[in-house]
Amino acid sequence: MEEARILEAGHYYQAKGPTLWSVVGWRILEQLRQLDDKTMLFIDDFHELKDLDETERDALVVDFAPNPDYIAYEASLVPDAERVFQMLMELPPRRRPKQKEDGSWKLNGTIKLKYPSGKFTCVMLDAGLCLKKSEIAGEAINIVPYYYESEQKNLLAILRKAMPDFSLQVVLFELNGEFRMLVD
Secondary structure, rough: EEEEEEOOOEEEEEEOOOOHHHHHHHHHHHHHOOOOOOOEEEEEOOOOOOOOOHHOOOOEEEOOOOOOOEEEEEHHHHHHHHHHHHHHHHOHHHHHEOOOOOEEEEOOOOOEEEEOOOOEEEHHHHHHHHHHHHEEEEEEEEEEEEEHHHHHHHHHHHHHHHHOEEEEEEEEEOOOOOOOOOOO
């Protein structure tokens, strides 16, 4: 495994197309990128237009043509999310996810990992993506809009248990280009 970092930005929904959020995120990636860093574009081909945050649903589609080292598609992450779920299930009993009466699975009593249908939540698919990133680099930086803050905090909680040796930093940004590191 390389010790370089992998930076992910520009995330967009295939059902919508890239928006200014994608462009601003990628610009921040370019500001933070160091010589040996790898880049990743994440495309959500899993959710429908109705599932988007209204901020993104209402945003205009723009031209966006980054040149990432890797492209990841959300629908392909189910096997990776399953691997992370199995890592969590191997923890001591008190630290493992618990299945609720409705059939859903939660970690720490509040972080939903699976829906009653058995499908993984977005945060678990993100954890699967982090597993993929860990196979590429020793450290990752997610550059995401500010309204993903709570999901990213849940992701960090999952990773602390399932992949404690993997380093993930999160950069939250505003549409005007201002950004800050998530302090968890």
